[in-house]
Amino acid sequence: MALINLGIRHFRNLQPVDIEPAADLNIIIGENASGKTSVLEAIYFLGRATSFRTNRFDRILQKGQNSLAVYARLKSQKGQIVPFGVQKDAKTVKIRVNEQKVTKVSDLVANLPLQVIHPNSHQLLEEGPKFRRRFLDWGVFHVEQTFYPAWQRYQKALKQRNMALRKKSRKDYISIWDKELIDNALILDKLRKNYINDLQEILHHYIKPVLGDMDSCVEYQQGWQKDMDFPEALEKAIEKDMDRGYTTVGPQRADVKILVDGVLANERISRGQQKILVTGLLLAQAGLFNQKTNKKCILLIDDVAAELDEKNREALLSILINMDVQMFLTSIEKQTLSSVLDSAKSGKMFHVEHGVLSEVI
Numbered sequence: 001m002a003l004i005n006l007g008i009r010h011f012r013n014l015q016p017v018d019i020e021p022a023a024d025l026n027i028i029i030g031e032n033a034s035g036k037t038s039v040l041e042a043i044y045f046l047g048r049a050t051s052f053r054t055n056r057f058d059r060i061l062q063k064g065q066n067s068l069a070v071y072a073r074l075k076s077q078k079g080q081i082v083p084f085g086v087q088k089d090a091k092t093v094k095i096r097v098n099e100q101k102v103t104k105v106s107d108l109v110a111n112l113p114l115q116v117i118h119p120n121s122h123q124l125l126e127e128g129p130k131f132r133r134r135f136l137d138w139g140v141f142h143v144e145q146t147f148y149p150a151w152q153r154y155q156k157a158l159k160q161r162n163m164a165l166r167k168k169s170r171k172d173y174i175s176i177w178d179k180e181l182i183d184n185a186l187i188l189d190k191l192r193k194n195y196i197n198d199l200q201e202i203l204h205h206y207i208k209p210v211l212g213d214m215d216s217c218v219e220y221q222q223g224w225q226k227d228m229d230f231p232e233a234l235e236k237a238i239e240k241d242m243d244r245g246y247t248t249v250g251p252q253r254a255d256v257k258i259l260v261d262g263v264l265a266n267e268r269i270s271r272g273q274q275k276i277l278v279t280g281l282l283l284a285q286a287g288l289f290n291q292k293t294n295k296k297c298i299l300l301i302d303d304v305a306a307e308l309d310e311k312n313r314e315a316l317l318s319i320l321i322n323m324d325v326q327m328f329l330t331s332i333e334k335q336t337l338s339s340v341l342d343s344a345k346s347g348k349m350f351h352v353e354h355g356v357l358s359e360v361i
Ligand SMILES: Nc1ncnc2c1ncn2[C@@H]1O[C@H](COP(=O)(O)OP(=O)(O)OP(=O)(O)O)[C@@H](O)[C@H]1O
Pocket: 011, 012, 013, 014, 030, 031, 032, 033, 034, 035, 036, 037, 038, 039, 058, 059, 060, 061, 062, 063, 332
């Protein structure tokens, strides 16, 4: 699937955008502060109803405007045309998918799988487990339909159990929620574990050209003591849970260790190599999505060449060019990407200047 039209209104500094992106590669060139990241942010907004740079609506809304909108037509794998639109003002968000009103953002996300790689994606290595869980769950959500309902049921039971713990309820009252918690934890755990195994299998393809012989791996951590099953871990933790007032074990504590030569990546490899690794991980996800669903996802890559030397840049671009995704790449520099455009199945170059986006013919 691919976006075949894209419209953007009142988003950051962008003047009304109406473009027809190419199905494979789209390159967006422009000077600093021209609006490149804003274009990617607007496409992301169309798929997630939020930004990857901020949670504040007033930041993305164009100065002096009351509401913003991003809309597009998507051509599905089967050739169907599906219109999408997200319109937002300070109070409400209106989402439409295929002429239908959508109230849950998860329905939007499921229909428009997109992934973004930007300079802050580095958080995946440096920040807490929340970022890696988000990475993991993006992958599982898009390839396993049973994941989201189980995740919702788990969150509901967890909330109830935590409330009981906070209120210092009796032990037998707290354990009322344990069955629901355990049933769904087992589903989530199995899906996440299988997903990481699959990801590990294809990871080398995306990383080897740039990390060479270094051995990189993703290691799943379930969120409770290794070699213990979840009911046992839950029972063992009850005193601690009662003391702390929340559930201290379970899928909500899962993590993915990202290792190079057996050491945490951010303690082992250079900054440039880390950027390559993070990019490789996210590309591997897009590749796995493609493999499992036979669909293309939309990949937004901001400042693709930044921080990379020529050799690594070439290696990365050669991986990108062979991916079956609809890609939007931004760069300050035209030269680096011109050759990539020639080798793409279909490609277009756009230029952005003071918020005006136009196709380079
Ligand atoms: N809400 C807003 N309304 C109007 N303009 C805004 C708003 N938010 C940001 N801007 C301006 O939009 C411009 C474009 O920002 P953007 O981050 O998209 O640039 P960029 O092309 O990605 O630059 P860089 O190459 O430095 O990353 C900036 O000058 C910024 O000040």
